[in-house]
Amino acid sequence: MASISLSKSEKSYIQTSLTSTPPIRGDGRSLLDYRPIALEIGVVPLANGSVRLNIGKSTHEGAGGTEVLAAVKLEVEDVVNGDGVDGGRVVCSVSCSPAAYPHLSSNALDDLSYDMTTVLNQTLAHPSLRPSNLGILPKKKSWGLHLDLIVLADSGNVFDALFMAARAALWDTKVPVTRVVEYQAKKGGAVRQDDMDVEQESGLDTRQVSRAVDFELPDYWDEGETLAGQDRWPVCVTLNIVSPIYYLDATLQEEASTPLRLLLALSFPKTEAPTLKASRLLGPGEVELSQIKALVQDGEKHAGELFAALEAKLREEDVRRNQKARDRFILR
């Protein structure tokens, strides 16, 4: 998705400098360097988990960079009559702010949002990633997890930003603790069988239900347990391929002059080996089959580093927030 228009000579200029030895990039990074990434969790007070993430914000002005806001909301869904799924479900949606793509018409913007939604939703809503603690009442009620992401600004590498923001928001999500409650009618008590007349013969008597099952929230609402399988949410690296080299974290100009991009979403569970959750080739270029294997292996290495860095930052943010909350509590 070439979001800006570049002339042929500009494109070839960027490509040549990327493939030269040593490679040169506009902002002085090496091929495998990321721009600085900033993130803050818990930015949306009404959500169960939220994050604001920025890649490449300039330090002096506080401007620029790719900016994504992600928030998770949990809703109780009915499995029988509503659109809930037994054991819970995850739904992602991405919307792009027109301010991020000022040259696009609103239809084109919708298409773009839809493309991003598809990539995220297919990866994150996959049954293999479904957290185990989204069920409330078996076969009756469950949590529907809605992850909404907004692209506020795009200056390249938006998929990495989206996946990172999604992971951070899900990491931050707290599921309210629920307890199953059962109401039982007294035996031979209130319900008197002999009062019921003709309808009984239909065999469809709702009045005969002797127990009702519901749930209650024993906890204060915004506390709760973290989503199960926190470590399995994937991170994505985009390998921008300008044959024979590839590079990471492209800016808009670089993106526009790169013929092919390979998205790799990898998950790094604590106890198991890393797994590839999604891969996509974007762009009109082509790549030889033999290269793909090497690219995926390299991608795994880079994703692992990104994952470790993100994990460290998330833990730090968690400490900061909890610390803050505790301090505020003491002050009260």
Place this chain on the structure above:
Amino acid sequence: MASRIEILNDGGFRSDGRKQYELRDISFDLSPQSSADGSASVSHGLTQVVVSVFGPREAKMRRETIHDRANINVEVNVAPFSAGERRRRGRGDKRILEFGSIIKSTFEPVIQTSLYPRSQIDIYVQILQQDGGVLQACVNATTLALASAGIPLLDFVCAVTGGVHSTSPLLDLTTLEENDVPHVTVAVMPRTGKVTLVTMETRLHVDRFEEIFRLACEAGKVLHKEMRAAVRERTGVLVAAIGAAPRGTSAGMDAGDRDVVMDERIDDY
């Protein structure tokens, strides 16, 4: 309809601890977002809105151009997680379109559109959090974004919501209060004292209207001071960045001083 929460208690305090005429915490951020020509992020309490302005530029759709003035195009987006209950509103949602057209008609008399014939000014409003007074936040943010984009305005537009609880007027309502109390949103141009927007979706006794209206106009003037200070501060930062400001100019300096400093600089050239 009796409410379970007390809108105004005997001590004269509201549900969030404010007095009747007290406004919520306001914060303005004029630092640039994305690639917009001008942008502003405004929050009134928990309500948060980001507005980006592009233009004047060539219209994306040629047929929207007007031969003697600029066309103003407003697009509003509401984050699905902004309110208590998750709700996704598409681009064609009637409520959103209405919101956009209210903002457009508020700013049409204020922007000097005749200076830019055959061009378009795009105003993109992103509502991030809603806790009452969304429209006032949108209007205030749009004013600041237009100002930071350098688009000539006749005056600031400052909007405040006012409501009335039995007979006592309230200002700057939260969602809790908006649900319970008839309210009006008023946008004033503080220097000229003109009003560009009065809108109400609830019923209000005609005798009460004048009082609230007058209060809201007064509150608009208070907001104007804050907004002007924000613009001044931003301008000061920009002036300092291009090295035109004399040494010792800092963001902490009060607005009146900097005004004088800038005048002097202009005289020097």
